[in-house]
Amino acid sequence: MRIAVCVKHAIDETELKTGPGGRPVLEGAACKVSVFDKNAVEEALRMRSAQGGEVVAFTIGSEDARKSLKEALAMGADRGVLVVGAQASLDTGRTARTIAAAVKKEGAFDVVLCSEGSSDTYSGQVPPMLAEALGTAYVGYARKIQLEGGKAKVERLLEDSVEEVEAPMPVVVSVVSEINEPRYPTLIQIMQASKKPVQEIPESQLAVDPGSSPVAVLGMSVQTSSRKRVIIEGGPEDAAAKLIQELEKEGVLR
Amino acid sequence: MSEQVWAYSGSGEVQCELMSAALELAEKSGRSAVAVELGRQREEVVAQSRLVVKGAGDDPLPEVAAEALTRAARSRHPSTILVGATRNGREVASRVAARLGWPCLSEASKLSIDGAQLQANRTVFAGKVVATVSCGLPAVVTIKPAFYPKSTASGKEVDEFDAGELTGVVKLLSRRKKEAGAVDLRKAKAIVSAGRGVKRKEDLPMLQSLAEELGGALGCSRPLSSDLGWLPEECHIGLTGVTVKPDLYVAVGISGQLQHIAGMKDSKVVVAVNTDKDAPIFQASDYGIVADLYQVVPAIKKALESRR
Ligand SMILES: Cc1cc2nc3c(=O)[nH]c(=O)nc-3n(C[C@H](O)[C@H](O)[C@H](O)COP(=O)(O)OP(=O)(O)OC[C@H]3O[C@@H](n4cnc5c(N)ncnc54)[C@H](O)[C@@H]3O)c2cc1C
Numbered sequence: 001m002r003i004a005v006c007v008k009h010a011i012d013e014t015e016l017k018t019g020p021g022g023r024p025v026l027e028g029a030a031c032k033v034s035v036f037d038k039n040a041v042e043e044a045l046r047m048r049s050a051q052g053g054e055v056v057a058f059t060i061g062s063e064d065a066r067k068s069l070k071e072a073l074a075m076g077a078d079r080g081v082l083v084v085g086a087q088a089s090l091d092t093g094r095t096a097r098t099i100a101a102a103v104k105k106e107g108a109f110d111v112v113l114c115s116e117g118s119s120d121t122y123s124g125q126v127p128p129m130l131a132e133a134l135g136t137a138y139v140g141y142a143r144k145i146q147l148e149g150g151k152a153k154v155e156r157l158l159e160d161s162v163e164e165v166e167a168p169m170p171v172v173v174s175v176v177s178e179i180n181e182p183r184y185p186t187l188i189q190i191m192q193a194s195k196k197p198v199q200e201i202p203e204s205q206l207a208v209d210p211g212s213s214p215v216a217v218l219g220m221s222v223q224t225s226s227r228k229r230v231i232i233e234g235g236p237e238d239a240a241a242k243l244i245q246e247l248e249k250e251g252v253l254r
Numbered sequence: 255m256s257e258q259v260w261a262y263s264g265s266g267e268v269q270c271e272l273m274s275a276a277l278e279l280a281e282k283s284g285r286s287a288v289a290v291e292l293g294r295q296r297e298e299v300v301a302q303s304r305l306v307v308k309g310a311g312d313d314p315l316p317e318v319a320a321e322a323l324t325r326a327a328r329s330r331h332p333s334t335i336l337v338g339a340t341r342n343g344r345e346v347a348s349r350v351a352a353r354l355g356w357p358c359l360s361e362a363s364k365l366s367i368d369g370a371q372l373q374a375n376r377t378v379f380a381g382k383v384v385a386t387v388s389c390g391l392p393a394v395v396t397i398k399p400a401f402y403p404k405s406t407a408s409g410k411e412v413d414e415f416d417a418g419e420l421t422g423v424v425k426l427l428s429r430r431k432k433e434a435g436a437v438d439l440r441k442a443k444a445i446v447s448a449g450r451g452v453k454r455k456e457d458l459p460m461l462q463s464l465a466e467e468l469g470g471a472l473g474c475s476r477p478l479s480s481d482l483g484w485l486p487e488e489c490h491i492g493l494t495g496v497t498v499k500p501d502l503y504v505a506v507g508i509s510g511q512l513q514h515i516a517g518m519k520d521s522k523v524v525v526a527v528n529t530d531k532d533a534p535i536f537q538a539s540d541y542g543i544v545a546d547l548y549q550v551v552p553a554i555k556k557a558l559e560s561r562r
Binding site: 011090092093096116121122125129132140141156157160162166167176177212215216218221223225231232237240244246250 | 359423
């Protein structure tokens with residue numbers, strides 16, 4: 001069984017600074033592995049223990065993106081592929097076609113795992129677009145996956161229903177965070193991860209189709225909140241009484 | 255290129271919301287808004303003009319819905335296809351964009367057309383930042399459920415398109431509707447929202463009764479529904495859950511991570527109860543009480559009762 005897993009080296013929104021003009025400072029911003037991608041890695045590792053085979057982690061970015069690959073490797077992935085290039089920001093189609101080209105270059109995979117969405121943009125578009133670019137089946141929002149006889153039986157978690165579907169392999173599957181509890185790597189595993197192979201592919205080598213019209217980012221501004229931020233002091237009874245007074249004045253009590 | 259703005263969602267309710275967005279965009283750019291429906295016309299969808307795409311059957315899997323829309327678009331050449339960003343909708347939009355080779359904007363608001371360019375806003379970095387994005391037309395756009403109000407503009411214009419035979423490789427084995435939640439949080443005037451600060455599932459009725467006292471409903475942060483399973487998933491508020499705008503939002507034992515704030519930041523008045531004075535929720539609140547929820551919640555309830 002050959003399993004690919006996609007991990008995003010995402011800007012850490014909690015560390016993001018505001019620069020001149022209320023713009024976020026993206027240059028050199030701290031990044032981390034997109035949280036839910038760990039669920040995808042965990043699922044890949046569980047598939048490997050059940051079926052044998054290899055888990056290859058893919059990411060796009062600069063040298064700094066090696067950190068996210070390293071997390072996947074420390075958890076247990078066998079090797080990593082780093083597509084060296086700028087992340088296509090909000091152009092999900094471009095991102096998907098880039099990952100697809102890298103995955104194809106690494107040969108045939110039975111399963112490609114992604115998470116439901118990334119912690120920075122949460123568009124949820126790359127996984128289905130990746131399946132389209134690879135020409136494989138796709139199943140989204142999996143909370144349970146069973147592989148058997150060249151097929152994937154998947155329980156899909158939707159807003160108002162739960163579906164059970166069957167898809168032929170190779171298949172791209174996106175997982176929800178409910179699917180598993182990602183393991184924590186041990187110190188030894190973290191140290192060993194540095195020795196696992198990471199292959200670099202320059203993006204230019206992949207000849208990715210830029211698409212009919214790229215998605216451009218015209219501007220960004222950090223949201224400011226205009227809350228009152230009043231801290232109500234006093235013991236529970238006092239504080240509660242004062243709060244009710246304020247809410248009464250606000251006109252939000254029935 | 256035709257001058258139509260299409261709107262599609264598998265959910266009738268979301269489709270009505272999309273029609274508001276479609277009408278707004280159509281009016282601004284001299285185009286017409288069309289509700290695209292698969293299989294049949296649905297009663298719950300209110301629209302002046304519709305296109306019914308035959309061949310996909312009722313409630314098709316996203317793969318099949320995408321192919322139906324793709325074929326319809328190849329034949330009718332709309333300028334924009336708006337798709338509701340539900341879980342299935344995201345897949346449909348992505349596939350349609352990939353198959354047509356069109357760009358795709360996601361989670362868009364404030365849509366406008368300037369010549370052959372489509373422009374929109376969207377939030378990124380868990381709601382911390384608003385980005386203005388653009389792409390050429392034609393394009394696919396996803397729109398967050400509950401962002402736009404439902405359109406009430408109705409009419410009788412109906413067109414049909416036969417997509418021919420449609421099949422997919424994914425097979426549906428079973429579909430189980432979840433038990434419908436007792437309340438729709440999006441309609442609640444007041445919401446008490448429970449976070450990890452609540453120690454046990456058995457303590458939730460305490461918050462539920464406060465919610466009732468306020469004439470509202472109980473919601474929660476994602477861990478309570480996803481990780482702990484204490485409440486149904488449709489109760490979770492935030493980036494990956496529902497977006498709510500009640501008059502009063504009371505966050506109890508919620509730290510206030512950006513992903514949670516993203517779902518409640520448009521509430522009129524926000525109250526937070528948390529033991530940690532440095533919890534980020536206080537930055538996103540109008541009134542904060544730094545104390546143990548197990549003392550404060552009963553006290554608030556009592557104060558409310560004595561007000562009667
Ligand atoms: C891509 C992505 C999407 C996400 N989407 C969502 C989403 O849609 N919605 C969402 O909610 N989360 C979402 N999350 C998770 C989010 O980042 C936070 O982890 C989550 O909101 C934290 O929930 P919490 O505040 O209940 O728990 P915690 O962060 O653990 O906070 C618990 C709080 O309770 C306080 N507390 C403890 N005991 C008491 C007491 N006795 N009395 C009063 N206060 C007490 C603590 O001080 C603490 O502040 C998402 C995460 C990612 C990565």
